[in-house]
Amino acid sequence: MSPETSCPWMGHLPRLQVRTWIEPVVASTQVAASLYDAGLLLVVKEYYDAGGSSNHSASPSTRGAVEDQQQRAISNFYIIYNLVMGLTPLLSAYWLGWLSDRYHRKISICVPLLGFLLCRLGLLLKVLLDWPLEVMYAAATLKGLCGGFSAFWSGVMALGSLGSSEGRRSVRLVLIDLILGLAGFCGSMASGHLFKQIAGRARQGLVLTACSVSCATFGLFYSLLVLKVPESVAKSNKALTTVDTVSGMVGTYRTLDPDQSEKQSVVGHPPPLGKGKPPKAIIALLFVGAIIYDLAVVGTVDVMPLFVLRAPLSWNQVQVGYGMAAGYIIFITSFLGVLIFSRCFRDTTMIMIGMVSFGSGALLLAFVKKTYMFYIARAIMLFALIPITTIRSAMSKLIKGSSYGKVFVILQLSLALTGVVTSTVYNEIYQLTMEKFVGTCFTLSSFLSFLAIIPIGIVAYKQVPRSQFEDITEK
Template identity: 80%
Template sequence: MGPGFTCPWSGSLSGFRVRTWIEPVVASTQVAGSLYDTGLLLVLKESFASDARDSSNYSANQSLGERQEDQQQKAISNFYIIYNLVVGLTPLLSAYVLGWLSDRYHRKISICTAMLGFLLSRIGLLLKVMLDWPLEVMYGAAALNGLCGGFSAYWSGVMALGSLSCSQSRRSVRLILIDLVLGLAGFCGSMASGHLFKQIVGHSAQGLLLTACSVGCAAFALFYSLFVLKVPEAVSKPNKVHPTVDTVSGMMGTYRTLDPDQQDKPNIQANPPTPGKEKPSQAIIALLFVGAIVYDLAVVGTLDVMALFVLKDPLHWNQVQLGYGMASGYIIFITSFLGVLVFSRYFRDTTMIIIGMVSFGSGALLLAFVKKTYMFYIARAVMLFALIPITTIRSAMSKLVKDSSYGKIFVILQLCLALTGVVTSTMYNKIYQLTLNKFAGTCFLLSSFLSFLAIVPIGVVAYKQVPGSRQGECADTQRS
């Protein structure tokens, strides 16, 4: 790959150097994260199961065993309530500051600091497994992760670098490509996680190989981001000097998105933006925020409960099945990427967002009535476009603000999602506990409702955008 190497997703990024690619950081971080997530859940399961076996009231009686399984589910759920509160709230102290520093001084500040937090949290789980420390240690590990910015600072930094490296007309595809890499890495990590957990079987050593691999991947991501990764130069400004780059025909250059993409054409004519467009842009950003938050409520709630749902009857998965099940969730990164490539040629961003929301809502509805393992995978298959909404919303927002504000706007969105995730996690876990013996799929029904509800603000954005875009196209036709 020489300096002149180009690829379909890079578009106008001639001379794009390998060291500016964020993908190696995303891939190694996600492998570490998928190993860590599976490892933490299995460590919790083994710890609470061991406590139940050691209790004096333990019996082989089937009815008592079922009650102990329910108690184990509630114990894991209660752990995750506190754990998710720590993970969601501690970044509020640092993520916005890191985003501001990244915009003002250096783009890698938020990514590298968050990488340090990731590494410390993975080391915390490794030490818990090696030294048989109490589970409460993981609250401290989560706090260290959050104080370093957590996922909010990390992912906002990744999205900022991804947005800088491409033009507006290619941004949705560029960001979904990063998500694709994340999904492929998560798939590989999850597929291997169950097997790695079983390699060393013992009391405190079970899961040692899994957690050690997670630490290794996190360390690689940190050192790569510190010493190898370089910040790409923004390509949006050169587009004004060489506007023909964005008018090249082809799959990437001809797809239609939100009205901000229509600004590319006025840029060719060197027409300044009218002051009257600022207020509509603010209203659109607000509606996009609302749609993203409501949709994220549905997604986060489903994922939080799903991990517990598959461990109990009727599915009652083991370690390997759990790894495969978590890996199936990463397939949507591939299908969502392919969906954006196809849909972007025929639909606007708002239409793609709605397609993704309908996909997830329908899958969550089916998930509520799962009784067999094959039914679970059918429900996951229906969610094949579930990743499109949040990624496309981020892309749309990046087109409405200056590139110097990417770090702040992305971290604000991520912090909003983190806050709502904290509320969602607590709410869904409590609902799951209350409905565990009645109808365990209640949470999935709620997620389906919220997913369809999120379509409302996006529909309003579509309604606001269509007339303006048509008028703009007519005006461009008349000028040509």
């Protein structure tokens, strides 16, 4: 193995292969997204709060009624906004994935980035020119018609998979997620402070939205002018492909040393390929597990901003930014989790650890009364990112590299479509239950997270025990 392959910082790499790294695009895009998400929430809150500001000096019961009315208004806005964001990519995302497989990988990255930029510009113009809030529906439509996050992230995953060997792909993809999390953390931490840079309601948030537009612009031009598509590592390891095709889900990530993993693949006994058990069945089970788990995550993420704005937490602008930043910590802890767990656990085990982590945190979140309890619940979710990332990595070993774009975008669109339904249902449930038990949605998410373990457990049962028992019998 050449030094360039084993160490990405050696040889003539800086001039050529550094340009294949997708991380700068991911980082700049996510900083823009985190600033935008926090800015949109605060702009919407200020918009609806302006109508009821005169009632803040009224009795506690009146203030409570105003707060509930504001919560319903914000929730109704996000129901429509999330519907637009989730449904419009269905018109274009698959075709962008198909075009990227057939013609050029950067198509599924650059076109969505253009949509991101237009959407960020929409919020900037709304703040700058005091346009009506409904303009954000049009901005979301433009973003969706350009492929949205579904097309963008499938393109990112395709480039990340092409530029890594099968033995290191799980770590490679979660490293991209780590960059995403670090960028989101920095953006969220700064969002509350940037939002307050201009005093007065008229243009509050102008600095924040301008920064978001700047970061989105950088990501678009970097992807157009600098980014290069990496050559597939799988071509140089074609002899090992048949050994690793199905074993990727039963423990090929036990070492992070690519040389060592190759020696184990060649010298050791290759695991059975499961004759009579087509990869399609395994892919289907992985799809089901990913979708159910994503339902739990999307529902929690959509309701959480509303939850922290009302009593008993009643966060201000800076606290909202800090709370969003806490959510990005899971990108760091999930990366460390994969780095450690991949040495001694199978993929299916890592997936289930992540699902248990999120389900337990969501259950505690349902009973949060103080701010410190919120952060404890978020800390329990420290491995919540592992499942979806590891499922993507496992799928990439069951399909050809030429099909990455289509398969990843189908998965992402499936998650997006179910996410739209989840967002609407969860917002309706939240409105119906916030006066009785505000943590109902989080309890439901906890149940779904544990439910998602079942299809993953079936994959583990079908792929692992039989080979282990055969080895024990032979000995």
